[in-house]
Amino acid sequence: MSAVATAHCSHPSVPVPVPVPVRPTPGITVAPRLAGQSALLPAGALALLVSLHRSVEPERQARLAARRRRQAFFDQGGVPDFRTDTAAIRTGDWTVAPIPAALQDRRVEITGPTDPKMVINALNSGARVFMADLEDSTSPTWRNVLAGQQTLIDAVRGDLAYTAPAVDGRPGKAYALRPSAEQAVLIVRPRGWHLDEKHVQIDGQPIAGGLFDAAVFAFHNARALMRKERGPYLYLPKLESMEEAALWETALSHIEGMLGLPQGQIKVTVLIETLPAVFEMDEILHALRGRIVGLNCGRWDYIFSYLKTFRRHADKVLPERGQVTMTQPFLKAYSELLIQTCHRRGAHAMGGMAAQIPINHDPAANEQALARVRADKLREVRAGHDGTWVAHPALIPVARAIFDEHMPGPNQHAVLRRDVRVARDDLVAPCPGTITRAGFENNVEVCVRYLAAWLDGNGCVPIHNLMEDAATAEISRSQLWQWLHAGDRQLDDGTAIDAGLLDSVLRTLPAKLGDTTALPGGGRIADAIGLLDTLTRADELAEFLTVPAYRQLD
Incomplete structure (x- = not known):
């Protein structure tokens, strides 16, 4: 889940359809054509998309078919478990590549969509990291997809600005970025493997939405971010297996090769937000070990994945959403196993989202909500998490104060959690309610x-x-x-x-x-x-x- 709080998360200014001449690139069609599209998708970018799609698409379809087979097994009463064929990875003595300086301290991260006002507010918010979300916080209309990429280009370039509409004859508020050194580090979340980008067809097939998002962002911004020693960095969503992680490794290596970037330049954090993935965290880290810097407890999608995995299991029906909190045993086991796994491998273990937004009209209710946020963040930092997520800028000082008090260093990799003993049944047992x-x-x-x-x-x-x-x-x-x-x-x-x-x-x-x-x-x-x-x-x-x-x- 991800969102910088706003009452309306559409792009305030988006391209409008106009005829735009575009030199054809063999094998690819893009429709409709919008103003500004040719600058966002020049011939070089289109060639990258074609090459990337042809390299990755057959295996993507194989991975999606594997998901369907696995779900059929679950529907027949099967239960996820740790893999026997990868035991050597789990017991082996290895670590991930060193973490870049810009990502050593990630104690508070804020997330949200990619419209200009949100991006400016998030980068200026005082958070260590801003995750620009092209997935769960974005409705992928073609206008939104292109406008989001343009906003990110402007942000990386440093000239992103936005002026709100005038109200009652008064000029709207102007928003501008602070100096680069005062901004949050930008990490972009592309779409998951299951989502297509139907507006871009290659050899008659839609390109994967995540490949489009990652490739276009890297095409325009990788060099500038390299010069700043800030990336490019990605958050990878909804993986279900080490093979899906390996497919991202193939895709990102392909992008680096096509763009002339050093191998491993694109660093990633993986969201552990599916039930099958929690049984393959070591394997996912290993598949991406040259570029991965951490795993994240994507709690909301994880609960959804639990529900979907066990949709046919009458004995694993969860109570209403408000009762399914991170203190429930199956979720506590998930988060603590993630911490243990990450710290053993030299990777960050990021905590989950606080979705509350300010209740300005009711101070008592607002304080109750903030108390829940404090308790949640205190649980995370005491458990050993290296940082956390918030949905609204007002929660940043709340979360930061707790992590500053209990995590004086940049992270908690020394907290190895050798006390954690998590078995399969701990991760699949439902909670009462x-x-x-x-x-x-x-x-x-x-x-x-x-x-x-x-x-x-x-x-x-x-x-x-x-x-x-x-x-x-x-x-x-x-x-x-x-x-x-x-x-x-x-x-x-x-x-x-x-x-x-x-x-x-x-x-x-x-x-x-x-x-x-x-x-x-x-x-x-x-x-x-x-x-x-x-x-x-x-x-x-x-x-x-x-x-x-x-x-x-x-």
Whole structure:
């Protein structure tokens, strides 16, 4: 999950369709053509994309097929486990490559989408790192994809600026970057292996969205970032196996070769946000050992992955989302095993996201929310994490104060956590809890409101004082499906969880929301209700919410 808090996360200024002459590159078609597109995708960039796609696409499809086979095994009652064929990697004595100076101290990181105002605020925020999110916080309309790349180019170049619209005749506020030395270190998150970029077709196939994101960013920015000794750096999402990590190694080495960069110049952090990946953390580090600098506890996507992995397991149904906290045994085991694994290999062990946003109208509620953030960050630093994520700039001093007090050095690699003993069953055991009517209704509302915003081009949405993105919407959506399909479930008041309950909540939601004109994507509420209804009633749980929704973009 990732989001710098904002009430509306679309790009304030995006390209508009105009005829743009582009010299054809054999094998590739790009449509539609937008203003500025030819500068972002010149012949050299197109040639890189063609070469990269042809090198990687066959293995990407093989890896996606392997995911489907593995899920079929889980659906038949199978459970993930540590691999026997890679035991030598887990027991071997090896470490990752040295970590660059710019990434030695990552005690507080902030994340968010790539519109200019958000990028400026995040880089100026006082966080050590800003993760510019081209995945879960971005609705990948073609305009957003191109505008995000242009924003990153401007940011790396140092001339990114933004002026808010005028209000009541008064000039809008102007935003500009601080000097480079005062900025957060930029790390870019490309899309995961499962997502296509349908607007770029190579040999009749869509290119992988993540390859497009990483290659275009490196093409324009790698040299400048090298000169600054700041990258390029990437956050890699949603890996499920060491083979998928090795595929990123192949792709990034290919990009480096095509651009004339030193091998290993592109450094990466991997999000451990799928249940299968937690059983292969040593192997993932090993596959990327020449360029990886750490792993991150992507807690929200990890919970979603647990739900998806065990979608057919009636004995592993989780309670409502608010009760699934990092203190639950299966999540505690996940985070502590990650710390132990990373520190043994000389890599950072990054903590997870605090999704709270300020509650300015209610000081008491705001203080309660901040208390939860403090407790969460204290848990992380005491466990041995080397840094943490926040969703809003106001949380940076809160998290930083806790890490400064308990982590005086740049990181905690010396905390080896030899006391941690995690077995397979520790990682797959569900937590107890209930499903309340309020929890069921909240899942429906979050899913509908997020989907509506996403279909309208906004990738992150503040809902009930939390920043929601694709990861949290996925939790809500997959829980609804599992509660309806994996055995007979009831709310804590005895009401049956069935199609009738879903119908009732969906039918009354528009009235509950009231005037939706001020909501992000308010005009797409009906579309979102229809899509959620279809996905929840389907006999099979869709692998990702954003895949069918992507067909409705542009």
